[in-house]
Amino acid sequence: MRLPRGLYGITDTGYKAKTHLEAARIFLEGGSRIIQYRRKSGPTREMIEEARAVGRLCRDHGALLIVDDRVDVAVLADADGVHVGAEDAPVDEVRARFGGLIVGASASSVEEAVDGVRRGADYLGAGAVFPSPTKPDYEVLGLDGLRRVVEAVRVPVYAIGGVTLDSVPAIRATGAWGVAVISAVLAADDPVRAAKAFTEAWDG
Amino acid sequence: MRLPRGLYGITDTGYKAKTHLEAARIFLEGGSRIIQYRRKSGPTREMIEEARAVGRLCRDHGALLIVDDRVDVAVLADADGVHVGAEDAPVDEVRARFGGLIVGASASSVEEAVDGVRRGADYLGAGAVFPSPTKPDYEVLGLDGLRRVVEAVRVPVYAIGGVTLDSVPAIRATGAWGVAVISAVLAADDPVRAAKAFTEAWDG
Ligand code: NI
Numbered sequence: 520m521r522l523p524r525g526l527y528g529i530t531d532t533g534y535k536a537k538t539h540l541e542a543a544r545i546f547l548e549g550g551s552r553i554i555q556y557r558r559k560s561g562p563t564r565e566m567i568e569e570a571r572a573v574g575r576l577c578r579d580h581g582a583l584l585i586v587d588d589r590v591d592v593a594v595l596a597d598a599d600g601v602h603v604g605a606e607d608a609p610v611d612e613v614r615a616r617f618g619g620l621i622v623g624a625s626a627s628s629v630e631e632a633v634d635g636v637r638r639g640a641d642y643l644g645a646g647a648v649f650p651s652p653t654k655p656d657y658e659v660l661g662l663d664g665l666r667r668v669v670e671a672v673r674v675p676v677y678a679i680g681g682v683t684l685d686s687v688p689a690i691r692a693t694g695a696w697g698v699a700v701i702s703a704v705l706a707a708d709d710p711v712r713a714a715k716a717f718t719e720a721w722d723g
Numbered sequence: 724m725r726l727p728r729g730l731y732g733i734t735d736t737g738y739k740a741k742t743h744l745e746a747a748r749i750f751l752e753g754g755s756r757i758i759q760y761r762r763k764s765g766p767t768r769e770m771i772e773e774a775r776a777v778g779r780l781c782r783d784h785g786a787l788l789i790v791d792d793r794v795d796v797a798v799l800a801d802a803d804g805v806h807v808g809a810e811d812a813p814v815d816e817v818r819a820r821f822g823g824l825i826v827g828a829s830a831s832s833v834e835e836a837v838d839g840v841r842r843g844a845d846y847l848g849a850g851a852v853f854p855s856p857t858k859p860d861y862e863v864l865g866l867d868g869l870r871r872v873v874e875a876v877r878v879p880v881y882a883i884g885g886v887t888l889d890s891v892p893a894i895r896a897t898g899a900w901g902v903a904v905i906s907a908v909l910a911a912d913d914p915v916r917a918a919k920a921f922t923e924a925w926d927g
Binding site for chain 1: 764766767768769771792793794795796798799807809810811812813816817820821
């Protein structure tokens, strides 16, 4: 399986999108070919049904669906993969028990990146690349740190955290596989247009 | 696999027990041989680790561990089974995807009981048997309803909802497999003693 380059869209309902499905649609219309369904709470059945709906939309656009944290929802909604962060299930155990899924891991340092890949991660979300006003206490990798992560591992690395349109060329120059974005698209006046701008900035 | 009769203990930290592990210990010391780990929120990794600790204690006492709702936690913590309610993953889909697990379903009527078993439930939690002051809007089965459920299905039926020590003989007389209890044990002055009283009332 080959992971798509460029814009990695993460669903969130905190901005313009009223639902996770609407957030996914914005990213897909904007050219993203990998979507992470990230919903932190709610009844499991509702999450499965919603993730399935997002998955159908992803398939219509030739995109992959990754579910944040919830391996049960990923399996039951027939998602392509799951993304596990530091407080989620351990990468190696998910890999061992749920063989069919793409498994993504988070890394905030070279050490975490190497460890995640050693445990079987298929890709990494590395960050925060830049300081974020909403998450001021996150460790910041910077472009140099991102480059060191990219050079330390052989799997695709998506840059996350404080990513703006202006930073896309510099991020791409590190060898990163793509950029994971939430608010830079979903909080924009015209979110689909913002997503398209990321896609074009990456491709161009 | 044969499900244990008698007291089915459900962990809750809303009463005397400070942790789910402590709640499980109370039920196990009181003679329960089937424990449901029911935690509604928290980081997945913490839930897996906690469920594993509860599972070790269960094995020490020859008891089964069932995880409420979270199939991912059940699999990753090596639990014996999962219990899915109306807002959780559908019984048949869990059965189809997670073959190794015992799957329990909830039923508040004969129709739901028959449907749950048709979808592959290994056992049922049927209730509310009695009105509960904390859940006044729950549909009440009553002893007659419980008996109709028991007669309608071939799987073990645990009675749940408003169960008190005094009601154990009448519940047992319906043909129910056991009684699922939370507050009647965990809110007691001496919870282990209360659990033992349920076990003795059932056996005696
Ligand atoms: Ni003991």
